Every structure is written in C-alpha cells, then in structure tokens.
Amino acid sequence: MKAFIVSGGKPKSSLKFYKNIINESDILIAVDKGIELYKKIDIEPDYLIGDLDSASQESIEWAESNDVEIIKYRPEKDFTDIDLAIDFAIEKNSDNIIISGFLGDRLDHIFGAILLLKKYNKLITFKEEFLEISKxxxxxxxxxxxxxxxxxxxxxxxxxxxxxxxxxxxxxxxxxxxxxxxxxxxxxxxxxxxxxxxxxxxxxxxxxxxxxxxxxx
Known part of the structure; x- marks a missing residue:
C-alpha cells in the first residue's frame, strides 16, 4: 500500500512529477499547506492533516467542498505534522510512504523530518524531482x-x-x-x-x- 504525503514546504518539482506519484498511490494525504498543491493540480486528497495554521482559508474550503476528510490537531502537540501524517499512513496499512513538499526556508523543519527516518521501520522516501532521501x-x-x-x-x-x-x-x-x-x-x-x-x-x-x-x- 503506497501513501503520498504532501507537506507544507514550497513545491520544487514539476506538476507532472507530482501527478505521476499521485497516479501510483493508494492514499493521498495533505499536510497543512500541502493542500494547496493538490488544489493547484485539481486533485483532491483523501485526507488533510495538521493544525491548519499555514493553509489558506480558500484551500481549506476547497478541501471541504470536495469531501476531503479533515483531521485537525491543536498547535500545541508533541509531534510534528509530518510525524502525525506518517503515523496516520501507517495506521492505514501503508508500507511505502513518499513525502514531497518538505523543502522550505526552515532548516530545522527539514532536519527534524529527516531524523524521523530512524524512527520508522517502513519504507519512507522524501522525494522531489531532483532529490531523494531515504533510510x-x-x-x-x-x-x-x-x-x-x-x-x-x-x-x-x-x-x-x-x-x-x-x-x-x-x-x-x-x-x-x-x-x-x-x-x-x-x-x-x-x-x-x-x-x-x-x-x-x-x-x-x-x-x-x-x-x-x-x-x-
């Protein structure tokens, strides 16, 4: 079971690249601002996860109007949004998880996401068109x-x-x-x-x- 998670960083790849991964995936998950990439390519994910502090109201309303299941967390929590999304994908029996949209201006967010690779035994790959990171x-x-x-x-x-x-x-x-x-x-x-x-x-x-x-x- 393959899950595709789009995080809230700035997309760095072509839309064709993301569409190809979507077409090969069984579960589609947006993490907070990641919903905006799905909206841009007009493909609704199955789930929107996070505290929704960075997603635009317009994108949230688009998700609601397309029956995307929204799982909202409080900003004060003991896990990052990506961590929550990975846990959720594993609960849905995903054993192959691809994460895009993880590159942004916050190096601490990127470093924290990469450290999660040690936590999980599943196949987790951070992937953009030009870069791939995995355990x-x-x-x-x-x-x-x-x-x-x-x-x-x-x-x-x-x-x-x-x-x-x-x-x-x-x-x-x-x-x-x-x-x-x-x-x-x-x-x-x-x-x-x-x-x-x-x-x-x-x-x-x-x-x-x-x-x-x-x-x-």
Missing part, C-alpha cells in the same frame, strides 16, 4: 545513472561493516560516524549501486542532476 536497508541495490551525487550518513553514533559498490569512493567493511560526515558527495560510476552494512543506521541523499526544475504541468 538505507541493510542490503540495498538500485539502478541509477552514472554521475549522480550521493551522500551517505550515519544516523546512529556509528554504522559499521559498510560495503559500497558502484561508487567512485568504494568501501569494504568501513565505518561512518554521526559526528564525522565524510560520506558526503560520492559519485556513481556504475549503473547499479550496492550498499550494505552490519550494524547501525544509514541515510542517503541522492541528487539526480536536474537543474532549473519549474512547476510546469
């Missing part, structure tokens, strides 16, 4: 394009037994430390990359070398 499974293989920029970090104090293949800087039984992010700016040199590790937790940033992406339908 690395212990044995991971992906088809890529050569020349992509990848940064790999430890989300725990240290991650051990790391094996990297298909990158310019390979590793065999390596270790990455949370406080020494030397895994930044690696490069794919093969069309298939492999990552594995024995103990800890890794997260990857995959830059797809797309520049100047605009919100065009």
């Amino acid at each position: 690395v499974p212990k044995n991971f293989e992906m088809n890529v394009k050569t020349g992509e920029t990848w940064s790999i970090f430890s989300l725990t104090e240290k991650t051990e037994g790391i094996y990297l293949n298909g990158f310019k800087y390979s590793l065999k039984n390596g270790t990455l430390f949370f406080n020494n992010p030397i895994g930044i700016s690696n490069e794919t040199v093969n069309k298939t990359i492999e990552i594995s590790y024995e103990k800890g937790c890794l997260v990857y940033f995959r830059w797809k070398n797309l520049l100047g992406v605009k919100n065009n339908a």
